Amino acid sequence: MTEENHENLEEKLQKVIYLLQKYKLVEGFVRLQDTPEPELIESIIRKRNLSSLQQALDKLHPADIAHILEALPLEDRMIIWGLVKAEQDGEVLLEVSDAVRQTLIEDMDSEELVAATEQLDADEIADLAPDLPFDVMEDVFRSLPTEEREQLRAAMSYSEDAVGALMDFDVITVREDVRIEVVLRYLRRLGELPDHTDQLFVVDRDEQLHGVLLLNQLLVSDPEATVAEVMTRDTVKFQPDDKAEQATHAFERYDLVTAPIVSLDGKLLGRVTVNAALDFIREKADLEARNQAGLSEEEDLFAPIWKSVRNRWAWLAINLVTAFIASRVIGLFEESIEKLVALAALMPIVAGVGGNSGNQTITMIVRAIALGQVNKDSTSKLISKEIGVSIVNGIVWGSVVGIFTYALYHDMQLGLVIALAMMLNLLLAALVGVLIPLIRIKLGRDPALGSSVLITAVTDSGGFFIFLGLATLFLL
Amino acid sequence: MTEENHENLEEKLQKVIYLLQKYKLVEGFVRLQDTPEPELIESIIRKRNLSSLQQALDKLHPADIAHILEALPLEDRMIIWGLVKAEQDGEVLLEVSDAVRQTLIEDMDSEELVAATEQLDADEIADLAPDLPFDVMEDVFRSLPTEEREQLRAAMSYSEDAVGALMDFDVITVREDVRIEVVLRYLRRLGELPDHTDQLFVVDRDEQLHGVLLLNQLLVSDPEATVAEVMTRDTVKFQPDDKAEQATHAFERYDLVTAPIVSLDGKLLGRVTVNAALDFIREKADLEARNQAGLSEEEDLFAPIWKSVRNRWAWLAINLVTAFIASRVIGLFEESIEKLVALAALMPIVAGVGGNSGNQTITMIVRAIALGQVNKDSTSKLISKEIGVSIVNGIVWGSVVGIFTYALYHDMQLGLVIALAMMLNLLLAALVGVLIPLIRIKLGRDPALGSSVLITAVTDSGGFFIFLGLATLFLL
Numbered sequence: 012m013t014e015e016n017h018e019n020l021e022e023k024l025q026k027v028i029y030l031l032q033k034y035k036l037v038e039g040f041v042r043l044q045d046t047p048e049p050e051l052i053e054s055i056i057r058k059r060n061l062s063s064l065q066q067a068l069d070k071l072h073p074a075d076i077a078h079i080l081e082a083l084p085l086e087d088r089m090i091i092w093g094l095v096k097a098e099q100d101g102e103v104l105l106e107v108s109d110a111v112r113q114t115l116i117e118d119m120d121s122e123e124l125v126a127a128t129e130q131l132d133a134d135e136i137a138d139l140a141p142d143l144p145f146d147v148m149e150d151v152f153r154s155l156p157t158e159e160r161e162q163l164r165a166a167m168s169y170s171e172d173a174v175g176a177l178m179d180f181d182v183i184t185v186r187e188d189v190r191i192e193v194v195l196r197y198l199r200r201l202g203e204l205p206d207h208t209d210q211l212f213v214v215d216r217d218e219q220l221h222g223v224l225l226l227n228q229l230l231v232s233d234p235e236a237t238v239a240e241v242m243t244r245d246t247v248k249f250q251p252d253d254k255a256e257q258a259t260h261a262f263e264r265y266d267l268v269t270a271p272i273v274s275l276d277g278k279l280l281g282r283v284t285v286n287a288a289l290d291f292i293r294e295k296a297d298l299e300a301r302n303q304a305g306l307s308e309e310e311d312l313f314a315p316i317w318k319s320v321r322n323r324w325a326w327l328a329i330n331l332v333t334a335f336i337a338s339r340v341i342g343l344f345e346e347s348i349e350k351l352v353a354l355a356a357l358m359p360i361v362a363g364v365g366g367n368s369g370n371q372t373i374t375m376i377v378r379a380i381a382l383g384q385v386n387k388d389s390t391s392k393l394i395s396k397e398i399g400v401s402i403v404n405g406i407v408w409g410s411v412v413g414i415f416t417y418a419l420y421h422d423m424q425l426g427l428v429i430a431l432a433m434m435l436n437l438l439l440a441a442l443v444g445v446l447i448p449l450i451r452i453k454l455g456r457d458p459a460l461g462s463s464v465l466i467t468a469v470t471d472s473g474g475f476f477i478f479l480g481l482a483t484l485f486l487l
Numbered sequence: 488m489t490e491e492n493h494e495n496l497e498e499k500l501q502k503v504i505y506l507l508q509k510y511k512l513v514e515g516f517v518r519l520q521d522t523p524e525p526e527l528i529e530s531i532i533r534k535r536n537l538s539s540l541q542q543a544l545d546k547l548h549p550a551d552i553a554h555i556l557e558a559l560p561l562e563d564r565m566i567i568w569g570l571v572k573a574e575q576d577g578e579v580l581l582e583v584s585d586a587v588r589q590t591l592i593e594d595m596d597s598e599e600l601v602a603a604t605e606q607l608d609a610d611e612i613a614d615l616a617p618d619l620p621f622d623v624m625e626d627v628f629r630s631l632p633t634e635e636r637e638q639l640r641a642a643m644s645y646s647e648d649a650v651g652a653l654m655d656f657d658v659i660t661v662r663e664d665v666r667i668e669v670v671l672r673y674l675r676r677l678g679e680l681p682d683h684t685d686q687l688f689v690v691d692r693d694e695q696l697h698g699v700l701l702l703n704q705l706l707v708s709d710p711e712a713t714v715a716e717v718m719t720r721d722t723v724k725f726q727p728d729d730k731a732e733q734a735t736h737a738f739e740r741y742d743l744v745t746a747p748i749v750s751l752d753g754k755l756l757g758r759v760t761v762n763a764a765l766d767f768i769r770e771k772a773d774l775e776a777r778n779q780a781g782l783s784e785e786e787d788l789f790a791p792i793w794k795s796v797r798n799r800w801a802w803l804a805i806n807l808v809t810a811f812i813a814s815r816v817i818g819l820f821e822e823s824i825e826k827l828v829a830l831a832a833l834m835p836i837v838a839g840v841g842g843n844s845g846n847q848t849i850t851m852i853v854r855a856i857a858l859g860q861v862n863k864d865s866t867s868k869l870i871s872k873e874i875g876v877s878i879v880n881g882i883v884w885g886s887v888v889g890i891f892t893y894a895l896y897h898d899m900q901l902g903l904v905i906a907l908a909m910m911l912n913l914l915l916a917a918l919v920g921v922l923i924p925l926i927r928i929k930l931g932r933d934p935a936l937g938s939s940v941l942i943t944a945v946t947d948s949g950g951f952f953i954f955l956g957l958a959t960l961f962l963l
Contacts, residue, residue, distance in 0.1 A: 020736070021859055028864060074740035082860040084868050106740075195706065204703040206742060209685065226702055227680040230671065260496070263769065264550035264582075266682060266762045268744055285761050286742040289768070293739065296772040297854070303779055304850035304939075305843055312855050313868065316875040323847050323880070327840060331884060334839040335891065341832040342895075348824070348831045355824045355831035356817040359947070362835075363810040364803060367781055371799050374780035378773070379788050383497055384558040388504060392560050392789065399792040404799070408807060415811065419818075471835065
């Protein structure tokens with residue numbers, strides 16, 4: 012890592028964009044000339060522009076190149092991608108988002124893809140695998156040494172939300188009967204340690220994990236002591252099928268840097284690093300934000316229009332169905348609205364505030380479930396608390412809306428009806444806001460997915476029904 | 488860290504709840520007896536229950552105790568909090584959420600608070616400081632050695648979203664002219680290294696940072712080499728006023744474990760660890776999820792009702808105002824609705840789908856801004872892309888809604904009007920969805936805060952106005 016990397020990322024992006032514009036300007040000029048052979052002087056300028064762009068890129072960390080590719084429109088992105096050094100291709104592909112990765116892979120032929128992939132570790136290849144063409148994966152697979160081939164097969168076998176999918180195989184193992192001095196000599200002979208090595212793994216002949224030797228302990232221990240005397244026997248460890256979500260919580264709670272992954276029978280398989288955990292947390296948070304807004308997948312900022320349309324299709328369709336239902340609920344009361352048209356103007360207030368309040372409740376509950384704070388004993392407490400909150404809110408906001416209505420329409424009864432409707436809809440929002448996530452978790456579903464759409468559907472249709480129903484009963 | 492910690496967190500919580508119930512059962516029984524002196528046998532049972540609860544707690548990591556406290560209703564939480572060992576109080580206070588921390592602090596007297604706080608490092612005290620009473624902080628301050636007092640003052644001086652707020656002072660420094668062997672001896676004499684030490688910091692007499700010595704390098708280097716020969720000179724470093732958000736991105740991009748923090752003139756001040764970065768990312772994601780749903784602050788799951796009401800008040804009020812505006816927009820067209828009551832049933836569809844589509848756009852843009860992917864050159868590309876998407880969506884969904892409307896009301900013109908209104912409202916949603924965050928960032932505001940409420944306000948009122956306006960023009 013060089014000092015270059017600390018230069019503000021924004022500046023790096025601006026610099027590349029500047030050099031790119033310069034290059035494109037001359038390119039455009041040459042094309043305008045309409046001469047089959049560009050002049051010598053132009054060709055020199057073009058080469059110089061290209062090489063200064065190349066130089067700027069060569070100095071960048073793969074993660075920074077990935078960032079720049081994400082920020083560029085498709086055409087510019089492809090020019091830059093063509094200039095990235097072949098030996099960095101693999102790393103860059105790993106760092107970009109799924110959506111941008113597809114655009115880059117489409118631009119490469121099989122040979123380039125195989126070359127880029129071969130530079131990576133087995134666990135990294137497994138991350139790329141879903142995006143690679145079948146024949147490329149076959150070639151890569153064949154080119155790997157047996158051990159890595161096994162690792163790749165293992166890494167690809169875990170589901171995306173299991174700890175196994177975060178695993179890498181960069182472990183250094185030692186035996187417990189050797190002396191610290193021998194370990195130190197062994198490390199010196201290795202010449203280089205894997206990134207994030209904060210501990211060595213103590214295993215026996217059968218690869219059973221007996222404990223870990225923290226580098227911090229290794230460094231402060233008497234060289235004459237044995238590993239067994241210094242090592243930590245009880246350590247946080249995971250099995251490959253453990254939930255990745257739970258594992259990342261453990262990284263946060265216990266401030267881990269790495270943790271071993273062991274098989275059911277105690278064999279050391281690999282490790283997870285805090286940076287894999289960090290990436291997982293970020294991706295999970297992104298996923299939730301997208302779901303909240305109704306985007307199905309990660310979307311390349313500069314994706315072609317039809318791709319974006321497809322990405323947003325599903326949720327818009329669901330939303331349309333719930334809107335149709337709400338519309339039919341209103342349709343039931345068209346006669347009432349005809350008689351008292353103020354109902355039409357007022358009904359969105361009841362529905363809207365109910366939706367907002369329901370979203371508050373459901374967000375609280377979904378988060379508490381994710382953190383493991385909700386259990387049988389607390390469920391009834393939660394429900395009664397949310398109902399309490401909704402009653403207070405109902406009285407306050409119901410009154411405000413009632414007074415607003417009276418002030419506008421000078422109709423006391425209408426004011427009372429809308430106040431009552433607000434209270435009932437907020438009560439409905441609270442109940443459903445607690446029950447939807449609890450029921451979904453009972454059914455083994457993700458309580459967060461589409462929670463906002465669901466609760467809004469209930470409070471919209473419910474709100475219209477309650478308000479128009481009460482109005483029909485009492486006012487007409 | 489013990490094996491206990493790896494026992495499933497859920498099981499630990501269940502165990503404590505079980506022991507707590509047992510304890511409370513006997514307590515309740517004793518109270519029912521109505522005898523001033525409980526029987527001897529009862530008193531023995533009570534003691535045994537209490538001590539098994541105590542034992543279970545003593546074995547837990549402070550982060551696990553914090554988790555259990557978060558998951559318990561107020562009354563139970565206080566019983567458990569009373570049983571936590573005094574020497575763990577400080578760590579537990581650090582680990583719980585702000586909302587729960589307040590309930591715990593209210594339960595402690597000044598002396599207990601001072602004792603709990605004094606066990607912590609300066610940077611940790613700074614984290615607690617905003618929640619502690621003034622006199623407690625004064626006492627703590629006075630009791631600290633001069634160096635820590637200075638550190639505390641420094642740590643408290645940084646704003647919450649600056650790197651300085653994530654800083655700790657657990658740095659080990661070495662000089663560049665010493666030999667590796669000497670460094671190794673020095674570490675051995677220290678006897679213990681700070682958590683997360685993955686590198687030592689190389690400074691001169693004036694505390695100027697010259698580079699870092701990675702433990703990984705230290706371990707594999709020739710003991711006779713000097714630090715200067717082995718150290719890394721160019722390293723990612725931060726200044727205390729750098730944005731914490733940017734720093735956490737650097738941790739992700741460059742897979743850092745720790746990074747030095749230096750003053751403007753290059754003096755080493757402290758370091759950031761990946762775990763501080765991890766906590767920051769999690770809190771930021773939580774904050775965004777809460778803002779999205781309209782919750783002002785972190786809310787204790789078992790907060791008293793009035794506290795929760797206050798927490799949700801602000802956004803509900805804002806929502807009510809936007810609902811009032813939408814209501815008045817409809818009010819403008821009451822005559823039209825009276826003549827054609829179908830308009831009332833259909834108008835929520837136009838508003839709802841527009842809101843959904845606008846939220847998709849704004850979420851994309853806000854995320855791209857947060858990742859630094861939006862710049863002057865890409866703005867116009869983004870706008871034209873979103874407009875393109877909205878036109879396609881408008882044609883598709885507009886047709887669907889138009890056909891639905893025709894099928895229901897057998898009115899071709901009404902179908903055409905609603906189809907046109909859908910298209911225009913989706914166009915409005917796309918434009919405003921791109922412009923709101925861009926304008927807010929120009930004004931130096933957070934583009935994410937309340938973005939959903941804002942866009943929904945525009946697409947609601949706008950949708951009603953467009954649909955009812957077109958209907959009035961063409962149908963009546």
